[in-house]
Amino acid sequence: MKIKRIGILTGGGDVPGLNTVIHDVTLRAQREGIEVYGIRRGWGGLVYMDPDGKGDDSQNLIILNSINVRKIDRTGGTILHTSRTNPMNVSSNVHLEKFRGIKLEKKTDMTADVLKNIDRLGIDALIVIGGDDTLKYSVYLKKLGIKIIAVPKTMDNDVNGTEYSIGFSSAISKSMNIINDLRTPMGSHERFGVIELFGRNAGFTVLYTGYVTREVRILIPEWDFDPDKLVELLMEDRHNNPTNYAMVLVSEGAKPIGETIRETGPEDQYGHRKLGGISQDVAHYIQLKTGYHTIVQVLGYIMRSGAPDAVDKLVSGIYANIAMDCVLQNEFGVMTSIVDGHYTVVPVDLITEKKRVVDIDRYYNTERYRPKFENMRGLPLLLS
Numbered sequence: 198m199k200i201k202r203i204g205i206l207t208g209g210g211d212v213p214g215l216n217t218v219i220h221d222v223t224l225r226a227q228r229e230g231i232e233v234y235g236i237r238r239g240w241g242g243l244v245y246m247d248p249d250g251k252g253d254d255s256q257n258l259i260i261l262n263s264i265n266v267r268k269i270d271r272t273g274g275t276i277l278h279t280s281r282t283n284p285m286n287v288s289s290n291v292h293l294e295k296f297r298g299i300k301l302e303k304k305t306d307m308t309a310d311v312l313k314n315i316d317r318l319g320i321d322a323l324i325v326i327g328g329d330d331t332l333k334y335s336v337y338l339k340k341l342g343i344k345i346i347a348v349p350k351t352m353d354n355d356v357n358g359t360e361y362s363i364g365f366s367s368a369i370s371k372s373m374n375i376i377n378d379l380r381t382p383m384g385s386h387e388r389f390g391v392i393e394l395f396g397r398n399a400g401f402t403v404l405y406t407g408y409v410t411r412e413v414r415i416l417i418p419e420w421d422f423d424p425d426k427l428v429e430l431l432m433e434d435r436h437n438n439p440t441n442y443a444m445v446l447v448s449e450g451a452k453p454i455g456e457t458i459r460e461t462g463p464e465d466q467y468g469h470r471k472l473g474g475i476s477q478d479v480a481h482y483i484q485l486k487t488g489y490h491t492i493v494q495v496l497g498y499i500m501r502s503g504a505p506d507a508v509d510k511l512v513s514g515i516y517a518n519i520a521m522d523c524v525l526q527n528e529f530g531v532m533t534s535i536v537d538g539h540y541t542v543v544p545v546d547l548i549t550e551k552k553r554v555v556d557i558d559r560y561y562n563t564e565r566y567r568p569k570f571e572n573m574r575g576l577p578l579l580l581s
Contacts, residue, residue: 198321198527200231200321200322200344200524200525200527201230201231201232201319201321202231202232202233202234202318202319202320202321203222203226203231203232203233203234203320203321203322203323203324203524204233204234204235204236204315204318204320204322204323204324205218205219205222205223205233205234205235205236205261205277205323205324205325205326206235206236206237206239206240206242206243206277206323206324206325206326206327207219207239207275207277207278207279207326207327207350208239208240208279208280208281208282208325208326208327208328208330208331209239209279209281209327209328209330209331209350209351210279210281210328210351210352210501211273211274211275211279211501212273212350212351212352212363212364212367212368212501212509213273213274213363213364213367213501213502213503213504213505213506213509214273214350214363214364214367214505214509214510214512214513215273215274215275215277215326215350215363215364215513216266216269216270216271216272216273216274216275216276217269217270217505217509217510217513217514217517218324218326218348218363218513218514218516218517218520219235219261219266219269219275219276219277219326219517220266220269220270220517221270221513221514221517221518221521222324222517222520222521223261223262223263223266224263224266225517225518225521226521226524227262227263229521229525231524232260233260233261233262234258234259234260234261234318234320235258235259235260235261235276235277236257236258236277237256237257237258237259237277237278238257238277238278238279238280238282238292239278239279239280239281239282239327239331240280240282240283240284240311240331240334241257241280241282241292242257242258242277243257243284243310243311243314243315244282244284244287244293244307244310244311245257245292245293245295245296245297246258246296246310246314247296247297248309248310248313248314248317249313250317252296252297253296254318256296257296258318259277270510270514271504272504273367273501273502273503273504273505280292281330281465281466281467282466283330283334283465283466283467284306284307284308284310284311284334285306285307285308285334285337286304286305286306286466286467287301287304287305287306287307287466288301288303288304288305288466289301304466308337308338308341311338312338312341312343315343321344322343322344322345322346322524322529323335323338323343323344323345323346324346324347324348324520324524325345325346325347325348326347326348326350326363327347327348327349327350327351328349328350328351328353328355328356328362329351329355329356329357329548330467330469332347332349332356332532332545332548333548333549335347335545336545336546336548336549339529339530339545339546344529344530345529345530345545346520346523346524346529346531346532346533346545347531347532347533347545347548348363348516348517348520348532348533349361349362349363349516349532349533349534350362350363350364351363351364351365352364352365352367352368352395352402352500352501353365353395353396353397353398353399353401353402354399354401354402354405354553355398355399355401355552355553355554356532356548356553357547357548357549357550357551357552357553358532358534358536358543358544358547358548358550358553359532359533359534359535359536359543360534360535360536360537360538360577360579361512361535361579363505363509363512363513363516364501364505364509365401365402365405365509366505366506366508366509366512367501367503367504367505367506367508367509368394368395368402368500368501369402369405369406369409370506371496371499371500371502371503372392372394372402372406372410372496372500373406373409373410375494375496375499376392376406376410376413376444376446377410379392379444379492379494380442380444382492383440383442383444383492384440384441384442386442386490386492387440387441387442387489388442388489388490388491388492389431389435389442389443389444389445389480389483389484389487389489389490389491389492390442390443390444390445390491390492390493390494391444391445391447391476391479391480391483391491391492391493391494392444392445392446392447392476392493392494392495392496393447393448393449393473393475393476393493393494393495393496393497394406394446394447394448394449394496394500395448395449395496395497395500395501396417396418396448396449396450396451397418397449397450397469397472398418398450398552398554399417399418399419399450399552399553399554399555400415400416400417400418400419400420400448400450400451400554400555400561401555402448402500403415403416403417403446403447403448403451404417404555404560404561404568406446407446407567407568408568408570410446412434412438412444413444413445413446413567414427414430414431414434414443414444414445414446414565414566414567415445415446415447415561415566415567415568416445416446416447416448416451416475416479416566417448417451417555417561418448418450418451418452418458418554419554419555419557419561420557420561420563421451421452421453421454421455421456422451422452422453422454422566423453423454424453424479424482425486426566427445427479427483427566428482428483428486428487430565430566431443431445431483431487432487435489445479445566447475447476447479448475449472449473449475450472450475451475452475453478458472458475459472459473459474459475459478460472461473461474473495473497476493476494476495477493480492480493512535515540516533516540519533519540519542520533523542528542530544530545530546531543531544531545532544532545532547532548535579537577538577538578538579560580
């Protein structure tokens with residue numbers, strides 16, 4: 198079957214590199230005579246559109262072409278916008294009420310509407326760019342007969358089945374630069390520094406930022422830390438530093454031994470509550486035990502802001518073109534991927550098989566709270 202029209206969407210948190218995928222897919226598809234429908238607001242666009250075609254689709258759908266994507270690869274974010282809509286667990290929100298005139302009394306599975314809209318729009322295949330949650334729903338649609346190609350993106354780099362997800366390198370580069378700049382006030386005031394980075398279940402962002410910043414301690418979700426040991430190590434660092442400061446990088450999902458992850462607020466449609474606050478707890482404990490003032494900096498959305506770095510620009514473009522190779526070869530139910538340092542595709546079902554987390558034995562020194570640097574020979578560039 199020749200594919201005549203594809204849909205493309207971005208779900209979950211935005212990262213640098215999304216627009217590059219949209220740009221390259223659109224240009225390649227246009228050269229091949231394939232129409233590209235951009236679905237706005239992630240899976241939300243297919244929920245907010247009236248499946249009977251009685252509503253105005255223009256707020257949730259954009260026809261992409263070489264003109265309206267011409268410059269987007271130079272910018273961060275996503276021109277399609279995004280959301281954390283889970284069609285299997287939709288609750289009332291302003292978009293649903295505005296576009297559909299529907300107010301739900303309870304969380305509702307609206308997959309039937311998603312399927313009707315895909316059929317009504319004449320979309321032959323979907324390219325889905327997202328993280329763990331967004332892509333899990335694409336696996337579900339694949340089982341219902343929708344032709345799916347997944348493209349992994351997340352700063353956390355924790356999508357199973359690939360060593361690299363779009364947005365990761367840019368997050369590390371930006372974090373490295375900010376952390377190195379923060380050494381100025383820390384040294385000037387002779388203080389401890391606690392820097393909180395994204396990372397719910399996996400500590401890749403903190404681990405890799407630790408690799409490139411050096412002379413820092415790191416706390417990751419995969420290993421519960423001992424606060425007293427941390428203080429001891431930081432005091433050691435301060436003593437050995439002529440500028441009299443020391444620093445620890447903390448994943449938002451890290452937690453002390455015997456405690457639970459710091460969560461606040463209600464659950465989103467995927468069952469997640471907001472993380473954050475562990476850096477304040479760590480800073481308070483350091484100050485309590487040492488008497489020294491502590492600088493706290495939560496990097497948060499700064500990590501996902503701005504244009505992609507060179508690695509993300511490269512990977513995004515290659516993933517986009519691999520996705521289009523699959524479209525042209527009628528190869529669906531796959532995810533673009535890097536395995537053992539090589540570009541490839543893997544079954545999209547791998548996403549749901551297990552969580553991708555840091556290999557503690559290989560990459561994390563649990564006694565020193567630092568990345569391991571020894572025995573690197575033979576490892577791929579991305580330290581899978």
